Amino acid sequence: MSIATNNIALNLEKIRKDFPVLNREVNGYPLVYLDNAATSQTPKQVMDAIVDYYSNYNANIHRGVHSLSQEATDKYEAARKTIQQHFNAEKLHEIIFTAGTTHGINLVANGFASILKKGDEILVSAMEHHSNIVPWQILCEKTGAVLKVIPMNQEGELVYEEFEALLSEKTKMVFVNHVSNALGTINPIKKIIDKAHEYNAAVLIDGAQAAPHIKADVQALDADFYVVSAHKMCGPTGVGILYGKEEWLNKMPPYQGGGEMIATVSFDKTTYADLPHKFEAGTPNICGGIAFGAALDYMNAIGFEPIARYEEELLNYATLKLQEIEGMQFYGTSREKTAVISFNIEGLHPYDIGTLVDKMGIAVRTGHHCAQPIMDFYKIPGTVRASFSFYNTKEEIDRFIEALKKAKMMLS
Numbered sequence: 130m131s132i133a134t135n136n137i138a139l140n141l142e143k144i145r146k147d148f149p150v151l152n153r154e155v156n157g158y159p160l161v162y163l164d165n166a167a168t169s170q171t172p173k174q175v176m177d178a179i180v181d182y183y184s185n186y187n188a189n190i191h192r193g194v195h196s197l198s199q200e201a202t203d204k205y206e207a208a209r210k211t212i213q214q215h216f217n218a219e220k221l222h223e224i225i226f227t228a229g230t231t232h233g234i235n236l237v238a239n240g241f242a243s244i245l246k247k248g249d250e251i252l253v254s255a256m257e258h259h260s261n262i263v264p265w266q267i268l269c270e271k272t273g274a275v276l277k278v279i280p281m282n283q284e285g286e287l288v289y290e291e292f293e294a295l296l297s298e299k300t301k302m303v304f305v306n307h308v309s310n311a312l313g314t315i316n317p318i319k320k321i322i323d324k325a326h327e328y329n330a331a332v333l334i335d336g337a338q339a340a341p342h343i344k345a346d347v348q349a350l351d352a353d354f355y356v357v358s359a360h361k362m363c364g365p366t367g368v369g370i371l372y373g374k375e376e377w378l379n380k381m382p383p384y385q386g387g388g389e390m391i392a393t394v395s396f397d398k399t400t401y402a403d404l405p406h407k408f409e410a411g412t413p414n415i416c417g418g419i420a421f422g423a424a425l426d427y428m429n430a431i432g433f434e435p436i437a438r439y440e441e442e443l444l445n446y447a448t449l450k451l452q453e454i455e456g457m458q459f460y461g462t463s464r465e466k467t468a469v470i471s472f473n474i475e476g477l478h479p480y481d482i483g484t485l486v487d488k489m490g491i492a493v494r495t496g497h498h499c500a501q502p503i504m505d506f507y508k509i510p511g512t513v514r515a516s517f518s519f520y521n522t523k524e525e526i527d528r529f530i531e532a533l534k535k536a537k538m539m540l541s
């Protein structure tokens with residue numbers, strides 16, 4: 130592994146000024162935020178969009194004839210357009226606003242309850258977030274469909290041959306994350322999608338952890354569904370999108386009933402609105418949707434390629450430095466991975482490490498990372514997870530390593 134020190138195309142000094150929280154202290158130390166896989170920090174450009182909305186044009190959308198309502202509608206729909214362009218969806222109405230990844234997956238699982246039949250099979254990978262497991266288990270209970278698991282190996286990579294072997298005419302759906310939040314593995318989703326399509330199975334990609342690092346092109350991937358959360362990519366919590374191919378979205382019944390999603394309502398019969406509104410019942414997170422658009426604008430202005438290159442540099446640097454610590458055990462050593470490092474130090478509990486480094490101002494995640502099956506696979510209760518973003522620096526990694534060494538001394 131080499132450390133490329135050239136090619137730093139990011140203006141870090143400028144970028145870090147965009148994130149006010151990076152200036153604060155925690156327990157008397159400057160904050161080092163390495164929990165980006167749980168949620169990312171928010172740049173002031175996104176905060177400005179939020180303040181602008183509430184200061185100048187807060188109104189309900191799609192209904193009012195008054196100017197404020199129209200302005201809010203225009204901005205909300207402009208954000209949908211930004212999102213469509215970002216993910217290269219063919220049609221604007223293939224972008225459904227949701228409350229986030231979990232909501233998007235539940236929406237699809239609910240839709241397929243009326244499509245699947247007893248004995249149908251659905252495949253889920255062994256390295257999914259709980260939100261890409263539990264909705265499918267509920268779907269199986271409702272329909273009598275059978276959930277099968279695509280296994281992974283010690284490196285934290287899916288075993289492609291086993292996936293192929295699981296496919297049959299019975300396979301109706303496949304669910305895989307683009308990137309594992311617990312291990313950082315980048316899965317070969319294009320290959321998986323193409324293979325699944327040979328069996329006419331629909332593929333849902335959980336893009337929550339990929340979206341902050343990789344610009345996905347849903348048409349090039351030929352994904353049937355792609356779900357993300359804004360809060361992992363510089364946007365606010367409680368908002369995200371479901372991309373779905375029009376053909377599938379038309380086959381699925383509405384998820385929730387209420388306002389916004391209807392065409393006409395009477396006590397005899399209600400007809401539903403066209404896409405995307407059919408799946409957008411109730412007053413949405415208007416400000417959140419607009420802020421999500423602002424977050425994408427912000428990240429695209431920096432550029433996903435320079436971001437990916439820089440984050441890889443951080444990953445390589447941190448991996449090398451962590452290897453200096455005796456008893457270091459890494460989980461997830463896939464050749465293709467994003468800047469996530471899951472590890473344990475021999476003899477120490479991840480929770481104790483997390484607690485001690487927090488005393489030195491460093492935020493990392495400890496535990497099962499909402500992916501208990503992965504922890505069971507490695508026969509561990511959890512890991513320490515450091516996850517990096519484009520606003521992190523090598524100096525921060527040095528502080529993290531120092532803190533780990535201190536914590537280790539105190540604990541052993």
Ligand SMILES: *Cc1c(COP(=O)(O)O)cnc(C)c1O
Nearest residue numbers: 229230231258260310337338358
């Ligand atoms: C964060 C995450 C989720 C859940 O996202 P929510 O915003 O909590 O709905 C699902 N899958 C992956 C891979 C994630 O990283």
